[in-house]
Amino acid sequence: MKRKLLAASSVACLMLSGAAFAADLTVGFSQIGSESGWRAAETTVTQQQAKERGIDLKFADAQQKQENQIKAVRGFIAQGVDAILIAPVVATGWDEVLGEAKEAEIPVILLDRQIDAPDDLYLTAVTSDQVFEGKVAGEWLVKDVGDKACKVVELQGTTGSSPAINRKKGFEEAIAGKSNITIARSQTGDFTRTKGKEVMESFIKAENGGKDICAVYAHNDDMAVGAIQAIKEAGLKPGTDIKVVSIDAVPDIFLAMQAGEANATVELTPNMAGPAFDVLEKFKADGTLPPKWIQTESKLFTQADDPKGVYESKKDLGY
Amino acid sequence: MTKLKQLRPQLLALAVVLVLIGLISPGFFSVTVQNGRLYGSLIDVGVRVAPVALLAIGMTLVIATKGIDLSVGAVMAITGAVAATLVADGHSVPVVLAVSLALGLVCGIWNGVLVAFLDIQPIIATLILMVAGRGIAQLITGGVILTFNDPAFSFIGSGAVLGIPMPILIWLAMGLAVGLLVRRSALGLLIEAVGINRRASMLVGVRARFLILATYAISGLCAAMAGMIVTADIHGADANNAGLWLELDAILAVVIGGTSLAGGRFSITASLIGALIIQALNTGILMSGWPPEFNLIVKAVVIVAILTLQSPAVADELSVLRGMLRRKGAKS
Missing domain, CATH: 3.40.50.2300 (Response regulator)
Structure with a gap:
C-alpha cells in the first residue's frame, strides 16, 4: 500500500x-x-x-x-x-x-x-527491421547497376537464423521484377570472416574466375570483409570488378570503403x-503512449558518405 | 608398399568423393597458375584443410594414447588473439611466431599435466581449456575482431613459395616432421603401447606419463600453428569464431583415418587423408550451388557411408564376399 x-x-x-x-x-x-x-x-x-x-x-x-x-x-x-x-x-x-x-x-x-x-x-x-535492411541494400544495387545485366552472389548469415532469413527476403523483394539482376549463387558464410572468404573463393571459381560476378551481397560486414580478401587474392578489384554491398556498418567496412573496396553498407544502428x-x-x-514498435533508421552508407569520418566516429564505440 | 595397402580404404573414399564432386562441378580439377601461384578448387581444398589437418596431426597422437583433446579450437583462438595483438603492436614476425608457438605448447602441457600426472579423464581435463580458452581469447582481444595490416605475418595465411600456398606447405611439413619423428624412432610404437595398455607398458619400463604429456604438448603446438594460419588468413583475430567446433572436425578426420578412439594403432597419413576428405566435401558442397540448408545433411550422409564401409562388421562381410568370388573364380 x-x-x-x-x-x-x-x-x-x-x-x-x-x-x-x-x-x-x-x-x-x-x-x-x-x-x-x-x-x-x-x-x-x-x-x-x-x-x-x-x-x-x-x-x-x-x-x-x-x-x-x-x-x-x-x-x-x-x-x-x-x-x-x-x-x-x-x-x-x-x-x-x-x-x-x-x-x-x-x-x-x-x-x-x-x-x-x-x-x-x-x-x-x-528494433530494426531486418527485411527492410535487406531491401535498402537491394535497392542500392538496383539503382547502381541500372539496366545492365548483373549476376549477384549472396553470402547468407547462419542458416535458419532470423537475420539471415529476413535480410535475404528483403533483398529479394528489392530486386524482384528486375530481370537484369539475378542471384546466381547463395551460400551461408555463418556471419564470419573466415567462412565469408572461403565461400567467396568457391563462388569465384564456380563463376568463371569471378568474371561473371557483378556484385556480392553479404548479410553482414564481416563476411563482406572476408569476401573482399578473396576477390583481391583472385586478382580482381573489389568495389570495381565486383561490387560489394553488405549490412551492419561496422567500422572495418568503412576502411574498405575508403580504399574503394566496398561500395555500400546498411547501418544496423547501435x-x-x-x-x-x-x-x-x-x-x-x-x-x-508511444506506438508498440519503434523502427530504427536503416541508413545507407556509400563511398560518398565520408567513410573516413564515419570510421573515426565509430572506432571507439567498442565494435 | 604394405603402407599403401593399409591406406586403401581412406584413399578410395577420397577418390570417390573427388570424382563425385568432379561430376557435379566439372571445373573442380582445373589448376592454373595465376599471379605466380597455383590457383583452383583443388588448391583451395589444400589451403582450407590446413587448420583441421594440423589439428588432426596432434589429435592422432593424443587419441593413440587413448586420450582426446577437446581444447584445440580454443587454443587456436588464444594463440590467434595473442599473435594478432603482438602484430598490431608492431613486433617482428619471428617474435610473434616464437611467442605464439610457446603459448600453444604451454596450453598443451597444461592439458598433459592434468591427464598424465593428475589422472583426470582426458575428455574432462581438456574440456576445461575448451570452455575457458575462448573466454581467455576474448579477454585478450577485448571482445572485438582485432585486425592488423602486416604483409609479413599475413604471408603465413595467404603467401606462396614456388607457387605453392603457405598453409599447404605448413601442414605438409608438420605432418612429415611428426610422422618421421614417431615412425623413424620407437616413439610411435611406444605411444601405441601406452594406448593399448598403459599399465603394462609402464611395467616394461615405458615412461608413459612423459609420453602422454608430450602428445598433448604436440597437439597444443599444432593448434597454435592452425590458430596463426586462420588469423593471418583474415588479417585479424576473431576470438568468437576462430577454431569454433574444429576440434570435432579434427576428431572426425582421425576417425575416418581409421585410428580407434580406444587408443593403440594410429596413422598420421590416414588422418591427413581423413581431413582432406572432410574439406573436399566442404568445398564440393560450396561449388555445387545447392542451397545451404543441405550442407550438413550431405556431409553427414557421405561420412556415415564412409564410416559404414570401414566398420569391422562390413569389412568382414566384404572379405567373405571376396573370398567366395575368388573360390568361384578358381573353380571355373
Missing part, C-alpha cells in the same frame, strides 16, 4: 514538473552480454545517450543468460527505478517478471529484439537507446 502511494505520488510529481524532471530519471538497463562487437557498441552508445541526457543509468550484464536478466530486472524493481530497458536474450519466458514491473508501475522498453508476451506488459520495443529515451521522456512528461 505504502509503495503504491509512493509510486502514485512520484507519478504526480512527474506530471507537475514536466520535461525538466527527466534529468533526474534513473533507468535500469539489462544488456544481453558482449558477444559481438555490435553488442559492445550498443552498450557504449546507451551509456553515452544516458550521460548526455543526465539520466542515471544502472547497467547489468546478463552474460547471455535469461535468469541473470530476470534477476537484474527484479533488482531494478526493488531499487524503484523510473524505467527499465531490456535487450532480451530470448523471446519467451518474460510474462512473470514483466508483470511484476507493471505492478510496480515501472515502464519497460525492449531494445533490439521483440519478445513473445502480451504487449501491454511493455511500453514499446525499439543507438537503440536514443529513441527509447526520447519516448520515455515524453511518456514521463505528459503520459504520451
